[in-house]
Amino acid sequence: MKSPTYFRSAFAGMLALCGIAQAEPLKIAYSDWPGWIAWEIGVQKGWFKEAGVDVEFQWFDYVPSMDAYVSGKVDAVCMTNGDALVTGATGKPSVGILINDYSNGNDMVVAAPGISSMKDLKGKKVGLEEGFVSHLLFLTALEKSGMKADDVTVVNTPTNETPQVLASKAVSAISAWQPNSGQALKALPGSKPVFTSADAPGIIYDLLYVSAESLEKNKEDWAKVVKVWYKIADYVRDEENLDDALKILSARVKISPEEYEPFFKGTYILTLDEALKRWEKGEGLASVYGSTKSVNAFNLKFKVYEKSQDPEKYLDPSLTKALKK
Structure with missing residues (x-):
C-alpha cells in the first residue's frame, strides 16, 4: 500500500503538470518562550484552518530559529525586538507585525x-x-x-x-x-x-517578525495570522481557560502544568487593546519603538553591530491596527 506522503506528492505533481501552482504554507520558526509556545493553542484548536490560512510552525532552540530565518528556511521567526536588530544588521532584515508579549519577570x-x-x-x-x-x-x-x-x-x-x-x-x-x-x-x-x-516592563518585547518578501507577497494571509493571534491572546488571558492553556503549553516542553505556571505568569501576553497602546510611538519602554531605540543604543555601545539601525524599518503595526474595533 502506498503511503499518504506518496499520494500527496503525486497530487502535487499532477497540479504542476496542469500548470497549477500549489501554495506553500507560511513557515514560522518558534521556540521555548511562553508567548511563542502559545501559538500551539491556535494550532491544536484548528483556528488557523478556520481562518483559511495554511501555517506551518517549526520548533527550534532560540538561536537556531534565527539562523533558520536568516538562511531562508522559514518565512518568519519569533524574536525579541533587540535580536531582530541584530539579525537585520548582520544577516537578514525583518518586519515585526505583532507584539506577542513583554517579559514580566522571566528575565x-x-x-x-x-x-x-x-x-x-x-x-x-x-x-x-x-x-x-x-x-x-x-x-x-x-x-x-x-x-x-x-x-x-x-x-x-x-x-x-x-x-x-x-x-x-x-x-x-x-x-x-x-x-x-x-x-x-x-x-x-x-x-x-x-x-x-x-x-522594567517593556525592556524586552517579543514579536513575530516576517521577511519583507513574504509580507508583501502574502499580506492577506499574514493578516489572518495576526487575527488568530489575538483570539489566542484573549483565550489565555481568560482565567477560566488557564488550566487548558497550561496543559497545552507545558506539553510542548515536556514538563507538568504546575511546573510551567510560573514561566507563564512571568510573561505578559498582550490583548489587542494593550498591544495598540504599545504600538504608539514614544521614547520610553511603554512603546515598542522607544524600547527598540534603547536596544539599538545598547547594541552600538557594545559593538554588537557597527551601523545604527532604524527601529521604524523593523516595525509595522498596520495589521494589528486594522483589527481595531
Whole structure:
C-alpha cells in the first residue's frame, strides 16, 4: 500500500503538470518562550484552518530559529525586538507585525545566598552572555540601583551555562531568561532574584517578525495570522481557560502544568487593546519603538553591530491596527 506522503506528492505533481501552482504554507520558526509556545493553542484548536490560512510552525532552540530565518528556511521567526536588530544588521532584515508579549519577570538577575540587592554585587563577578538581552537587563538593573558598569566584573557566559556557573560559586550572580533563570534558582539553594524584567516592563518585547518578501507577497494571509493571534491572546488571558492553556503549553516542553505556571505568569501576553497602546510611538519602554531605540543604543555601545539601525524599518503595526474595533 502506498503511503499518504506518496499520494500527496503525486497530487502535487499532477497540479504542476496542469500548470497549477500549489501554495506553500507560511513557515514560522518558534521556540521555548511562553508567548511563542502559545501559538500551539491556535494550532491544536484548528483556528488557523478556520481562518483559511495554511501555517506551518517549526520548533527550534532560540538561536537556531534565527539562523533558520536568516538562511531562508522559514518565512518568519519569533524574536525579541533587540535580536531582530541584530539579525537585520548582520544577516537578514525583518518586519515585526505583532507584539506577542513583554517579559514580566522571566528575565532575572539571580544572586547567590547572602546577596539581597543589586548594591550587594559591588566588586563581585556576574555571569551573563555579553551583547544579549540578559546583558541589557543587567545594565538596566545597575542603572536603576545607582550603580555603574565598572562596579562589577562581567564574566562572559553562554546563557544556557549560567545555572551551572552560579552553582559552582565562580560568580556571585547571573543574568538570564527562562528557563535558565529558573534553573539557576534550583541549582543553588538559597539563591534569589534581585532584579527582574517586571522591574522594567517593556525592556524586552517579543514579536513575530516576517521577511519583507513574504509580507508583501502574502499580506492577506499574514493578516489572518495576526487575527488568530489575538483570539489566542484573549483565550489565555481568560482565567477560566488557564488550566487548558497550561496543559497545552507545558506539553510542548515536556514538563507538568504546575511546573510551567510560573514561566507563564512571568510573561505578559498582550490583548489587542494593550498591544495598540504599545504600538504608539514614544521614547520610553511603554512603546515598542522607544524600547527598540534603547536596544539599538545598547547594541552600538557594545559593538554588537557597527551601523545604527532604524527601529521604524523593523516595525509595522498596520495589521494589528486594522483589527481595531
